[in-house]
Amino acid sequence: MVLMNDFLAEDGNLRREIANSIADVIGSGWYILGDREKKFCKEWAKTCGVDHVVGLGNGLDAIEVALRALKIGPGDEVITTGMTAFATVLAIVRAGATPVLADIDPATGLLDPGSVERCITRNTRAVVPVHLYGHVARMNEWLALCRNAKIHLVEDCAQAHLASQDGRVAGSFGIAGAYSFYPTKNLGAFGDAGALVTNDAALALCVERMRNYGQGERYHHVEWGMNSRLDEMQAAILSVRLKYLEGWTRRRQSTARRYRSELKSPSIRTLAAPANEAAHVYHLFVVTCEDRDRLQAYLADVGIQTYAHYPIPVHRQPICKGLRVDPVGLSNTERHAKSCLSLPCHAQMTDDQISKVIDCVNRYKG
Ligand SMILES: *Cc1c(COP(=O)(O)O)cnc(C)c1O
Numbered sequence: 208m209v210l211m212n213d214f215l216a217e218d219g220n221l222r223r224e225i226a227n228s229i230a231d232v233i234g235s236g237w238y239i240l241g242d243r244e245k246k247f248c249k250e251w252a253k254t255c256g257v258d259h260v261v262g263l264g265n266g267l268d269a270i271e272v273a274l275r276a277l278k279i280g281p282g283d284e285v286i287t288t289g290m291t292a293f294a295t296v297l298a299i300v301r302a303g304a305t306p307v308l309a310d311i312d313p314a315t316g317l318l319d320p321g322s323v324e325r326c327i328t329r330n331t332r333a334v335v336p337v338h339l340y341g342h343v344a345r346m347n348e349w350l351a352l353c354r355n356a357k358i359h360l361v362e363d364c365a366q367a368h369l370a371s372q373d374g375r376v377a378g379s380f381g382i383a384g385a386y387s388f389y390p391t392k393n394l395g396a397f398g399d400a401g402a403l404v405t406n407d408a409a410l411a412l413c414v415e416r417m418r419n420y421g422q423g424e425r426y427h428h429v430e431w432g433m434n435s436r437l438d439e440m441q442a443a444i445l446s447v448r449l450k451y452l453e454g455w456t457r458r459r460q461s462t463a464r465r466y467r468s469e470l471k472s473p474s475i476r477t478l479a480a481p482a483n484e485a486a487h488v489y490h491l492f493v494v495t496c497e498d499r500d501r502l503q504a505y506l507a508d509v510g511i512q513t514y515a516h517y518p519i520p521v522h523r524q525p526i527c528k529g530l531r532v533d534p535v536g537l538s539n540t541e542r543h544a545k546s547c548l549s550l551p552c553h554a555q556m557t558d559d560q561i562s563k564v565i566d567c568v569n570r571y572k573g
Contacts, residue, residue, distance in 0.1 A: 209511045209551050209560045212391050216555035221451060225397070228443040235439070240419070243442040248402065250449055254369070255376045255384070255404045259411035262437025263401040263418055266365040266387025270298030270335065272435065273361050273383040273403055276413040279304050279332045286326045287335040287363075288318040289521035289532070289540050295337055295363050296521045298385075304332070308522050308532045313539040314479040316340060316493065316547070320348050322533045333359040338367030338377050340516070340549075341393065341459075341490035342481055346372050346380045353381075361385065364404075366490035368393040369456050372482070378404040388445055393459070393490050394452050396441040455554035459489040462552045462561055466492055469565045474498070474573025491516055492552040494568075499546050502571055509567045513548050520544045 232243065248260040263269050279285060280303035287295055289308040299306040309322035318336045336349055353360040360381030364370075367377040368386070378384020388400035403414050413430075416423050421432025467477055476495045481487035493516065496502045503513050520540045522530050550564055 209556070209564060210553075211512050211514055211549070211551050212553050213555045214390070218451075221447070224447050225444055228447050229440060232439045232443050238439050239436055241439050243439045243446065244437050247437070247442040247446045247449070250446060251386075251402055252404065254449070254452075255378050257379050257384075257404045258406045259404070259408060261403045261411055261414045261418065262442060263403060263414075264435035264437065265399045266363075266385055266389065266392075266401040267294040267298050267301075268418070268433070268435040269385035269387070269401040269403045270295060270361065270363060271301045272414045272417050272433070273385055273405075273410075274299065274302035274304060274333065276410050276417060277333065277359055277361075277382065279359070282330065283332040284328060284330045284531075285333045285335060285361075286323050286331060288337055288339070289523075289537055290316055290517060290543055291337045291339065291363065291521065292365065292517070293521060293524070294365075294387075295335060296527070299335070305330075306521075306530060307331070308530060308537060308540075310533050310535075310537045310539045311543060313543060315342060315344060316478060316543055317342060317344055319539070320345065320352055322535075323352065325533050325535065326531075327356050327358070331356065331358050333361050335361045335363055337363040337365075338370055340478070340493055341367050341370055341488035342478075343367055343370040343372050343377050343486050344481065346375070350380060359383075365389075365392060367488060368490075369452060370488045371485045379406070382407060383410060388441070393456065393488055394445065394448060396448075397444050398441055400437050400441040400445060401435075402437065456488050458554040458556075459492075459552055460484055460487070462556060463487070463489045463492050465561055465565065466550065466552070469569075470494070471569050472571050472573065474571070475502070475568060489552050491549040493547050493549050495543070495546040496548060496573070497546060498573060499548050502568075502573075503548055505571055506567060511551065511564055511567055513550060515544075515547055516549050517547075518544055 365387035421430040
């Protein structure tokens with residue numbers, strides 16, 4: 208079986224190094240908000256080229272605290288995409304704000320600036336583009352749009368570790384970037400973990416308090432916070448795994464290159480290639496096919512696991528009935544949800560497995 212993720216196929220030395228780092232944490236006698244969290248955040252700040260990183264419990268919270276620290280809440284609107292992990296929209300709701308869904312560019316699956324323009328009202332406070340599938344694009348357009356509309360740019364970077372445009376890494380464009388280190392992400396912990404990245408010292412300080420019950424000085428609670436801390440065990444694991452991230456990313460990119468040049472089936476389309484290789488880290492390699500469900504069933508039959516990201520767009524979830532969307536509708540999002548399919552492209556795939564995926568897809572009769 209070719210799997211979407213295969214942790215057990217990871218390098219034995221890496222697994223041993225992680226086991227040792229866990230033993231170190233256990234032996235240290237200190238488990239939450241200690242030296243390992245500080246060390247990893249410093250490393251991640253350097254990686255992203257930002258001044259501040261705050262370790263958090265997960266990616267959902269990272270988006271929520273970014274908005275809350277920007278004082279975005281009840282009565283405020285935040286524009287994002289319905290073609291994303293549900294967490295993006297849930298975070299906006301949890302911050303107390305009103306999500307508004309704009310449509311996507313069908314060529315990439317990414318949020319469409321033209322549609323976002325149509326969604327802006329005088330209550331709009333921020334736009335949250337998602338670097339979907341690992342693709343960072345049109346950042347100059349987003350910066351200009353936000354400057355003109357006087358709204359904040361908050362990046363959902365949960366799928367885009369190391370992705371960059373013009374040498375700037377995901378999360379360093381907007382006022383804040385939200386990362387998830389859920390195990391299946393390009394950089395994953397062995398549990399839940401996340402981080403907020405920013406160049407804004409005041410924002411970082413506010414989020415540092417917020418993740419820890421709103422506590423400033425010990426026992427002094429200066430705001431209504433929450434509990435969302437990156438623990439020492441996950442931080443230690445992330446520091447070890449970070450050393451491998453560049454290599455894993457290059458492997459994903461070379462797999463994507465093979466898919467792009469060797470997938471030939473006329474009934475299957477790949478999404479638009481990035482402007483340059485560094486802009487896409489292929490958290491997912493997504494194709495579209497009119498008869499997606501049949502393609503998926505066929506691939507399962509021949510031993511290839513696939514998922515659709517995402518088959519039910521946010522505005523089609525029953526609890527999202529009544530959510531405001533682009534006044535002309537979300538037809539591109541709808542079409543993409545019906546046709547998208549993610550092929551395996553994780554860093555542990557062997558050359559033979561990649562060839563097998565290519566051969567099987569090419570043998571598919573649409
Ligand atoms: C995974 C993911 C999240 C949520 O991250 P968690 O750590 O699972 O809370 C948010 N947005 C996107 C685009 C994601 O892929």
